[in-house]
Amino acid sequence: MSYFVDENGYYGKFGGAFIPEMLYPNVEELRVNYLKIMESDSFQKEFKSLLKDYVGRPTPLYFAKRLSDKYNTKIYLKREDLCHTGAHKVNNTIGQILMAKRLGKKRIIAETGAGQHGVATATVCALMGMECIVYMGEIDIARQAPNVARMKMLGATVIPALSGSKTLKDATNEAIRDWINNPVDTHYIIGSVVGPHPYPDMVARFQSIISEEIKKQLTEKEGKENPDYVIACVGGGSNAAGAFYHYLAEENVGLIAVEAAGLGIDSGESAATSVLGNEGIIHGSKTLLMQTKDGQITEPYSISAGLDYPGVGPLHAHLSESKRAEFISVTDDEAMKAGIELCEFEGIIPAIESSHALAVFNTKKFKKTDVVVLNLSGRGDKDLNTYINYFKL
Amino acid sequence: MNRINKKLQEDKKLLSIYFTAGFPQLNSTVSIIESLENSGVDMIEIGLPFSDPLADGPTIQESSTKALENGMTTEILFDQLKDIRKNVKIPLIIMGYFNPMMQYGIENFCKKCKEIGIDGLIIPDLPVKEYSENYKVIFEKYDLINIFLITPQTSQERIYFIDKISRGFVYMVSSASVTGSQNTFGTVQKEYFERIAAMNLKTPQIVGFGISNSATFKQATDKTKGAIIGSAFIKHLNQNGIAKINEFVTSIID
Ligand SMILES: Cc1ncc(COP(=O)(O)O)c(C=O)c1O
Numbered sequence: 001m002s003y004f005v006d007e008n009g010y011y012g013k014f015g016g017a018f019i020p021e022m023l024y025p026n027v028e029e030l031r032v033n034y035l036k037i038m039e040s041d042s043f044q045k046e047f048k049s050l051l052k053d054y055v056g057r058p059t060p061l062y063f064a065k066r067l068s069d070k071y072n073t074k075i076y077l078k079r080e081d082l083c084h085t086g087a088h089k090v091n092n093t094i095g096q097i098l099m100a101k102r103l104g105k106k107r108i109i110a111e112t113g114a115g116q117h118g119v120a121t122a123t124v125c126a127l128m129g130m131e132c133i134v135y136m137g138e139i140d141i142a143r144q145a146p147n148v149a150r151m152k153m154l155g156a157t158v159i160p161a162l163s164g165s166k167t168l169k170d171a172t173n174e175a176i177r178d179w180i181n182n183p184v185d186t187h188y189i190i191g192s193v194v195g196p197h198p199y200p201d202m203v204a205r206f207q208s209i210i211s212e213e214i215k216k217q218l219t220e221k222e223g224k225e226n227p228d229y230v231i232a233c234v235g236g237g238s239n240a241a242g243a244f245y246h247y248l249a250e251e252n253v254g255l256i257a258v259e260a261a262g263l264g265i266d267s268g269e270s271a272a273t274s275v276l277g278n279e280g281i282i283h284g285s286k287t288l289l290m291q292t293k294d295g296q297i298t299e300p301y302s303i304s305a306g307l308d309y310p311g312v313g314p315l316h317a318h319l320s321e322s323k324r325a326e327f328i329s330v331t332d333d334e335a336m337k338a339g340i341e342l343c344e345f346e347g348i349i350p351a352i353e354s355s356h357a358l359a360v361f362n363t364k365k366f367k368k369t370d371v372v373v374l375n376l377s378g379r380g381d382k383d384l385n386t387y388i389n390y391f392k393l
Numbered sequence: 394m395n396r397i398n399k400k401l402q403e404d405k406k407l408l409s410i411y412f413t414a415g416f417p418q419l420n421s422t423v424s425i426i427e428s429l430e431n432s433g434v435d436m437i438e439i440g441l442p443f444s445d446p447l448a449d450g451p452t453i454q455e456s457s458t459k460a461l462e463n464g465m466t467t468e469i470l471f472d473q474l475k476d477i478r479k480n481v482k483i484p485l486i487i488m489g490y491f492n493p494m495m496q497y498g499i500e501n502f503c504k505k506c507k508e509i510g511i512d513g514l515i516i517p518d519l520p521v522k523e524y525s526e527n528y529k530v531i532f533e534k535y536d537l538i539n540i541f542l543i544t545p546q547t548s549q550e551r552i553y554f555i556d557k558i559s560r561g562f563v564y565m566v567s568s569a570s571v572t573g574s575q576n577t578f579g580t581v582q583k584e585y586f587e588r589i590a591a592m593n594l595k596t597p598q599i600v601g602f603g604i605s606n607s608a609t610f611k612q613a614t615d616k617t618k619g620a621i622i623g624s625a626f627i628k629h630l631n632q633n634g635i636a637k638i639n640e641f642v643t644s645i646i647d
Contacts, residue, residue: 016523017520018491018518018519018520018523019518019520020447020448020517020518020542021517021520021521021541021542021543021544021547021566022448022542022544022546022566022569022570022571024520024546024547024551025546025547025548163451163454163458164444164445164454164458169445170445173445173446173447176447177447177448177450177571180447180448180569180570180571181569181570181571182569183544183546183569184546184569279495280492280495280496281490281491281492281495281518282445282492283445283447284518291492291496293496294466294467294468294493294496294497295443295467295492295493295494295495295496295497296443296444296461296493297444297445297492298444
């Protein structure tokens with residue numbers, strides 16, 4: 001079985017490009033050109049050099065000794081939290097801004113939920129001197145004020161999404177509508193492995209630098225490229241796609257995808273798409289999504305804004321259906337506890353998204369000899385208020 | 394012959410009206426359809442509301458949200474329409490996004506449309522290729538015409554291809570925009586209308602998006618077979634109610 005996209009833009013039965021005709025020229029232009037551009041020497045050179053000198057790559061693969069002792073296994077943390085802007089999101093925005101430039105685009109639009117992708121987009125637009133418009137749900141703007149300020153400082157215009165439920169899925173709708181209204185000069189930088197083909201594949205390739213580095217770093221530390229497990233949290237699925245990418249075809253590497261259960265799978269307040277979702281179409285992709293039986297997309301819930309999305313990318317839908325990856329869901333409480341534990345054991349404050357991945361050590365038992373790589377997708381600075389309120393700090 | 398094809402043979406410019414089923418009230422559907430027909434409208438697009446209508450502007454987003462709050466579902470809409478062909482003779486088209494139809498089951502959905510007397514479907518997020526490869530056979534089995542869109546950005550080659558596979562009419566999106574964002578047509582649209590007219594397509598064209606009054610209706614239909622009004626009608630309905638539908642229609646075509 002293949003876990004990579006096929007020539008029609010599908011992962012198994014998931015994927016495709018379910019877009020209105022108005023978007024066809026833009027998406028088609030990207031589809032025809034993205035591989036050619038990405039694989040060109042000049043692109044690779046510029047991309048790699050920015051990842052090194054601007055983002056700070058390679059990010060360390062850190063052996064977490066005290067955490068390993070506690071869980072009686074060998075835990076390595078892939079330190080995406082040390083990327084410039086504080087999360088893996090910037091790997092993708094660097095790639096896409098270089099893509100946009102080569103396509104001759106002048107104006108960049110993006111959606112954001114927590115604001116991490118918005119900040120990463122505003123950052124690369126400042127770097128390249130391009131106009132940047134970020135759509136963000138009105139409710140998210142209110143609860144993520146520091147990131148809104150960061151985007152503004154970086155020169156971006158933040159436009160509130162006032163439609164529907166006024167959160168990430170509506171911000172994505174607004175960005176898509178903007179692209180329909182501005183079909184010629186604009187590139188849409190999607191923030192995860194979601195959306196119409198070729199976005200899921202393109203974003204996964206930009207993020208695949210994560211597993212490319214893990215292979216090299218693990219060889220130095222363990223004398224082998226392959227760990228026994230790779231663990232990553234899944235909102236749309238970009239950090240997981242990047243951490244899994246070079247291991248997808250290596251069936252002896254266990255892949256563990258962690259979704260947000262919110263207040264609990266059966267609570268009605270959850271974002272565990274692989275459990276609660278079924279096949280449908282969201283934002284131009286056929287994938288698993290949370291919806292009513294009538295096909296209306298429902299609002300997810302998670303304490304972590306970055307995991308608060310009612311779908312997963314089509315790659316992850318395929319990994320879930322084919323059982324290539326094990327999907328585990330983790331509640332708000334379990335994640336918060338695991339987040340604090342990392343602070344206390346290793347001196348690292350994780351993003352709450354990443355805390356969900358960390359919580360797996362409390363639900364799944366690993367062997368003492370297992371080598372487990374956990375993708376620490378982001379740092380917790382943006383989440384301080386949530387940590388403060390939750391733990392009454 | 395499908396009612397859409399028969400209608401297209403009439404020697405006149407056609408006025409088609411879009412409304413969102415379940416708006417302003419859950420049970421407005423049948424009375425809106427009947428008064429549109431009685432007012433002289435040629436064709437109706439019944440909007441199946443969706444939570445995430447990404448090709449629509451604020452007016453239709455709001456009517457869709459309201460319709461869903463009112464409790465509209467695919468099942469209820471089909472139930473409301475079950476006797477519609479006792480009175481209503483003009484072509485009826487369902488316009489909606491693909492996900493709710495998928496959840497109903499595409500074959501079931503088409504079968505139900507046929508039973509009711511629906512003549513065609515407009516599904517903005519079902520792309521041409523996907524339709525041709527996976528759904529065409531089912532649509533045709535139930536004599537449903539799938540209407541394709543073209544826009545000012547659609548390449549000449551693609552327009553000829555869409556023309557070739559179209560039955561019924563081609564939906565000409567007036568400008569690069571979501572629904573409802575235009576109130577007048579400038580030179581860009583005029584040139585676009587002229588460019589398409591010069592292509593001599595076999596399929597008649599009906600213009601949609603941005604038509605709001607008799608002036609824009611006349612401009613849009615100068616070189617085409619007809620025009621579709623959506624947002625402007627919904628605004629009127631919202632302000633004036635079902636009783637005044639006739640006023641709106643006569644303001645366009647008299
Ligand atoms: C730190 C961090 N991790 C994970 C995510 C979830 O996104 P994805 O599933 O695309 O990696 C986000 C999104 O905002 C994030 O900020």
